[in-house]
Structures are given as structure tokens and as C-alpha cells.
Amino acid sequence: MVRIGATPPSRAVRLASVTDVMGVKVIPRAARVYIGCALLGAGACALPALRPGAATPWSTVALLAALYALCELPARCRVLGRAFGGSVPMGTGSFFPVLLAAALLLPPAAAALTALPGSLLARVDEPPAAPRRAWRAAATVRAVWAAARTADALSCATALGHGPDAPDFPYALLPAGAAALTLCLVLTALDGGIRATADGLPPRTAWRGLLGRALAPHAVHGLAGLMMAVLWRSSYGPVSALFVLLPMYISCWVFAQYHRERAAHQATIRALVQAVDIKDRYTRGHSERVGHASVLIARELGMAEERLDVVRFAGILHDVGKLGVPTRVLRKDGPLTPEERRVIELHPEYGHEMVRGIGFLGEARGAILHHHERMDGSGYPYGLRGEEIPEFARVVAVADSFDAMTSTRSYSRARPVPTAVAELERCAGSQFDPRMVAALVRALDRHGWRPAVTADESAPSVLPASPASTASPASTAPSVPPGGHVPTPREAKAPTPREAAAPPARAADAPVEDPDVRSRERA
Numbered sequence: 411m412v413r414i415g416a417t418p419p420s421r422a423v424r425l426a427s428v429t430d431v432m433g434v435k436v437i438p439r440a441a442r443v444y445i446g447c448a449l450l451g452a453g454a455c456a457l458p459a460l461r462p463g464a465a466t467p468w469s470t471v472a473l474l475a476a477l478y479a480l481c482e483l484p485a486r487c488r489v490l491g492r493a494f495g496g497s498v499p500m501g502t503g504s505f506f507p508v509l510l511a512a513a514l515l516l517p518p519a520a521a522a523l524t525a526l527p528g529s530l531l532a533r534v535d536e537p538p539a540a541p542r543r544a545w546r547a548a549a550t551v552r553a554v555w556a557a558a559r560t561a562d563a564l565s566c567a568t569a570l571g572h573g574p575d576a577p578d579f580p581y582a583l584l585p586a587g588a589a590a591l592t593l594c595l596v597l598t599a600l601d602g603g604i605r606a607t608a609d610g611l612p613p614r615t616a617w618r619g620l621l622g623r624a625l626a627p628h629a630v631h632g633l634a635g636l637m638m639a640v641l642w643r644s645s646y647g648p649v650s651a652l653f654v655l656l657p658m659y660i661s662c663w664v665f666a667q668y669h670r671e672r673a674a675h676q677a678t679i680r681a682l683v684q685a686v687d688i689k690d691r692y693t694r695g696h697s698e699r700v701g702h703a704s705v706l707i708a709r710e711l712g713m714a715e716e717r718l719d720v721v722r723f724a725g726i727l728h729d730v731g732k733l734g735v736p737t738r739v740l741r742k743d744g745p746l747t748p749e750e751r752r753v754i755e756l757h758p759e760y761g762h763e764m765v766r767g768i769g770f771l772g773e774a775r776g777a778i779l780h781h782h783e784r785m786d787g788s789g790y791p792y793g794l795r796g797e798e799i800p801e802f803a804r805v806v807a808v809a810d811s812f813d814a815m816t817s818t819r820s821y822s823r824a825r826p827v828p829t830a831v832a833e834l835e836r837c838a839g840s841q842f843d844p845r846m847v848a849a850l851v852r853a854l855d856r857h858g859w860r861p862a863v864t865a866d867e868s869a870p871s872v873l874p875a876s877p878a879s880t881a882s883p884a885s886t887a888p889s890v891p892p893g894g895h896v897p898t899p900r901e902a903k904a905p906t907p908r909e910a911a912a913p914p915a916r917a918a919d920a921p922v923e924d925p926d927v928r929s930r931e932r933a
Contacts, residue, residue, distance in 0.1 A: 437541055441608035445541060448548035448600065455555035456526070459519035466520045473648060474512045478528035481505035481655065505658055506593070506628070509550070510635025511651065513557040513589050514566050515642060521558035525550040545604065553596040557589040564588055570643045577640050586639075590632025594624050610856055611709075619714050634658070675770050679723060682730050682764075690732055690740040696813055701725035703809035703850065704802075706857065710849035711805075717773070724777035724802045725809055731761025731778070755790050758782055777802035781810060784841045804843040808834060808850055811842070816859065827859055 437445075459466045482505065505528075512524040529547035536542070566585035571577035602617035609616070634654055641651040687694045704725030705718055713721065732740060735757050739750050746754070762779035765771055780794060780803035787795030815830035825833075831851055838844040 437538065438608060438610070441604060442541070444603055444607045445545045445548065448552065449544060452522070452548040452551040452555075455552055456519055456522040459517070459523055464519070467516065470516060470648075471512075471520050471523055474508060474515075475524040475527050477652075477655075478505060478508040478512075478524060479531050481508060481658075482528040482532040505655070506631040507634035507638055507654065507658065509554050510557065510586070510590055510593065510632055511638035511642065513554055513593070514561050514570065514586060514635060514639040516558060518555045518558035518562060522551045522555040525554045549597060549600045549604075552600065553593045556596045557593040560592040561585040561589040570639055572643050574645055577643075582636060582640070586632050586636035587629070590628050590635065591625075593632075594621070594628035598624055615709075615712050618712060623715075678768070679726055682733075683726055686729055686732050689737055690729075696817065697726045697729055699813045699817070700728060700806065700809045703812055703853075703859075704805050706853035707805050707809060707846055707849045710852045711845070720772050720774050721777075721802055721805055723771055724774035724781075725806050727761065727765060727771070727774065728778055728781050728806050728810060729757065729761070730764055731757035731759065733764065734760035755782075759791050773800065773802045776800035777806045779803070781806040783807070785843060786840045789841075799843075804846050808842050808846040812850060827854065 458464060459471075508528075509521075509525050512521040515521075516524070526547055529550045530543050532543075532546065534542045564585035566582070566589070569578040569582040569585055598617070598620045602613070602620055605611050606613055606616035634657075638651040638654045641654065642648050644650065683697045686697060701722045702725070704721045708718055708721045735754055739746070739753055742750070758779050758781065762775060765775055765778060768775075777800060779791070780799055783789035783792065783794045783799045783803060784807075785796055785799070785804075787793050812830055812834060815825045815833060816827055818824040831854065834842060834847045834850065838847040
């Protein structure tokens with residue numbers, strides 16, 4: 411279903427890959443250069459309208475620019491945002507019909523100017539705000555200029571009619587459709603570029619899926635923009651064009667309800683994860699980190715954006731079935747008995763029963779049930795093998811074991827990232843899907859490993875993927891454990907000589923220790 415007022419997926423500001431240096435967000439150099447080039451291009455598009463003798467229709471430019479800025483203002487203003495039920499449904503892209511109407515009504519340089527105030531005023535949710543606004547303004551200005559050039563080349567001004575002259579239908583649909591398509595193509599191309607430079611994605615991955623998700627919303631925006639332009643040029647004047655915005659505001663309200671429902675989903679998941687963390691304090695923060703690692707793997711596999719949220723839910727909720735396991739078993743310090751091991755091995759089925767009725771989880775439910783299956787069929791609960799195991803379950807299995815090995819727990823010390831990766835690679839094909847292991851290795855090479863931090867934990871140190879970074883003793887024994895959990899006095903026991911030593915050699919066919927069913931046997 412196309413949500414007319416929704417922000418097209420390609421309009422999300424792609425500056426996610428920023429690093430935190432002493433509290434200051436730093437954008438990669440390639441992204442800064444890319445944004446600078448976009449700003450220069452935007453200036454070249456808009457400056458001709460400011461030259462003396464340019465015959466720019468300033469009254470129309472001012473009206474459309476003010477209208478677009480006014481449409482984007484509620485997302486920035488808390489007081490106006492409360493009028494929409496306390497949520498903020500609007501953002502850049504929600505009112506592109508105003509910009510498309512400008513592209514149909516004005517010369518290219520003048521049309522580009524109408525996008526500038528609204529783009530700079532639009533809401534920015536994450537720092538750094540200034541580069542994000544600059545990028546958004548530059549991309550929108552260039553896209554509107556290109557759309558206006560396309561409409562001008564197809565004689566749109568004549569097709570719209572003027573005053574009592576009726577518009578030339580159906581020919582007017584051609585320049586309007588071409589302008590909307592041009593706007594979509596330019597924004598998609600620019601957004602793919604910022605994803606490649608800011609997020610470090612391969613070009614093919616950076617652009618995959620952007621155009622397909624943006625075409626339908628832009629087509630609807632194009633029709634609404636044509637209606638605004640025709641009414642603007644009609645004998646009823648610009649005031650009549652404002653009525654086109656009423657459906658846009660209604661659709662924004664509907665989109666706000668979608669966001670509210672999504673926030674409720676997030677709150678449900680957070681409550682379940684917190685319940686698991688409270689019950690099994692030894693693995694606090696583990697669920698969040700597994701969700702993060704699962705997304706890293708999924709991105710490297712080129713999964714569609716809409717599946718990334720689901721795989722993150724799968725990683726976060728993979729251990730929710732522990733709520734059905736007795737607390738005394740989860741917190742037991744000594745070796746588990748065979749009966750206790752069988753009880754813990756039931757947690758995937760408990761978890762699946764708990765979330766079976768939550769429709770928005772989709773494929774995540776299969777991952778919760780099957781994340782302890784193994785490629786050779788020796789896993790549980792059903793002994794599936796190979797491709798019989800759901801894809802999300804194979805992703806979560808790798809992420810789960812990786813975080814278990816790189817986290818400090820009461821019964822095991824954290825292993826360096828290279829050691830954990832070597833274990834995963836050794837068991838690829840028998841225990842883990844080789845594709846998932848290879849994807850995690852690529853993600854670690856690209857991003858390193860920074861565990862997610864829950865609300866009650868201290869910020870952990872980055873765990874580099876490079877073996878060279880683990881050469882010094884300090885790198886393998888940070889003041890805050892790599893798992894992100896600061897042990898309580900009861901947990902922070904002095905290690906025995908055997909525990910302090912490197913992990914013992916493993917047999918060539920020995921599987922990675924199950925992160926949930928463990929013996930806890932120590933010397």
C-alpha cells in the first residue's frame with residue numbers, strides 16, 4: 411500500500427556511519443567530500459535565478475517556498491507536533507507535491523530555490539544536524555532543478571493552460587510524470603551515493619532496492635503536484651491549490667498512527683528483552699548485541715531494508731524463551747545436570763509459543779524457534795539440517811555464538827575477536843552456515859565490533875577485528891568487559907590460573923560451545 415504522506419524510503423538521510431570521537435560525531439571524509447560536491451551542484455542550479463535580468467517570478471517562488479516550509483514546520487515544532495497526537499508524522503518527502511508543482515510552474519533555477527527553506531527547516535533526528543540538513547537541502551534542490559528542466563523540455567507551461575484556457579489533458583500527464591520520475595531518479599542516485607560514502611557499502615548494495623521502493627510514492631506525488639499546478643494556473647488562483655494539501659495532511663495523520671503502532675511494537679520487544687535480562691543477569695545486554703550482529707550479517711548478505719528490522723527483532727528476541735526456564739537453572743553456578751540441560755534446551759520452543767501471535771515479527775518467529783539448529787542436523791529442537799533451517803535462524807546462530815565467545819560471563823572469559831572468528835570459520839559447514847560466517851567476517855573488517863549498550867550498562871570499548879590490535883595485554887583485558895556488562899561483586903571472582911590462560915586447544919571436529927546450554931565446569 412502506498413502511503414501518500416509517507417516519506418519515500420530513499421529520502422532517509424544516509425549519514426549513519428559516523429564515529430564518536432570524544433563525544434563529537436565525525437562523518438567519514440568520503441562522505442564530507444560527497445556532500446561538498448552536492449552543495450556546489452545545488453548552488454550552480456539555483457544561482458541563475460538570482461542574476462540581474464533573470465526575470466524570476468519572485469511572488470510565485472516566495473509563495474511556494476513558504477508553503478513548503480510551512481508544511482515541514484510541524485515536524486520541527488513540538489507544539490504543532492502535539493496537534494497530531496503527540497507523534498511527528500511529517501518529514502522531508504511528505505509534501506513533495508509542493509515541490510513538483512514548483513517544477514511544473516517555474517523555470518528550473520527558480521523552482522530549485524523553493525526547496526531550500528523547507529529542506530533546511532525539516533526535522534533532523536540524529537546528530538550531526540548541520541551536515542544532515544546541508545545534504546538534504548543540496549539533494550532536494552538538485553532533484554527539483556532536474557525535474558523542472560524535464561518539464562520545461564516537454565513544454566509543460568503550455569500544457570497546464572492559463573486562466574480560462576483549459577489544460578491540455580491527457581498530454582499534461584506526460585511532463586508531470588516525467589518530472590516526478592526525474593525527481594525520483596535523481597534523489598535515488600544521490601541517496602545511493604551517500605550510502606556508499608557514509609556507510610561504506612559496495613555500490614551495488616548501496617543502490618539496491620532504493621528505486622523500487624521510491625517509484626510508487628513519487629508517482630502519487632506527481633499526480634498531486636499536477637493537480638496543484640493546474641489549479642494554481644486556473645482562474646481560481648493559488649488559493650485553490652491549497653485544497654490539494656488537505657489529503658496530504660490526512661495521510662500524514664494516518665502515517666502517524668503507523669508510527670505509533672511501530673513504537674508500541676518496539677516497547678513490547680524492549681519489555682520482553684528486559685524481562686530476560688533481569689531473569690538471566692549473567693547475559694545482560696546479550697540480546698541487544700545479537701540483534702546488532704544479526705543486522706551486520708544481513709546487510710552484508712544484501713537483504714532488503716524492510717527485512718533488516720525483522721532480523722534485528724529475531725536477534726533481540728532469540729532468548730525470550732528463557733522466561734519459561736526456572737531461574738535457579740539459569741543462575742546456577744555449578745555444572746548443569748542432564749535434566750537441567752534438557753530444560754534449557756526447551757527455551758526455543760517456549761520462545762516460539764510466546765511470540766507466535768505477534769504478527770509483525772514475521773520471519774523472526776522461525777529464527778527464535780530454530781536458532782540452535784546446526785547445518786549437520788545435530789542441533790535442536792528438531793534436528794533440521796542445511797537449507798531446511800530458516801535463513802534468519804542461520805543468521806542469528808552465528809551472531810549468538812559470536813557474542814557469547816566475545817563476552818565476559820561468570821563462567822567464561824571473553825575471547826579476542828580474531829579467536830572467536832577463527833572458531834566460527836572452523837565450524838562453518840558443520841555447525842554454521844558458511845555464508846553467514848563469511849558475511850560476519852566482512853562486516854567486522856568493515857565496522858569492527860562495538861556491542862550495543864543497554865540502559866543499565868556502561869559504554870563498552872570497541873572490539874577491533876584486526877589481529878594486530880590484540881597484541882598487547884591491555885587490548886584483551888579492558889577495564890569494561892567486551893560484553894558490555896560490569897560484573898557485580900559476586901560475579902567478579904578472581905580467575906584461577908587455568909581461567910586466566912588462553913582457551914585450551916579444541917579438537918578439529920569439536921563444535922563451538924552452545925551459548926545457552928553450557929557445563930560451567932571449571933578447575
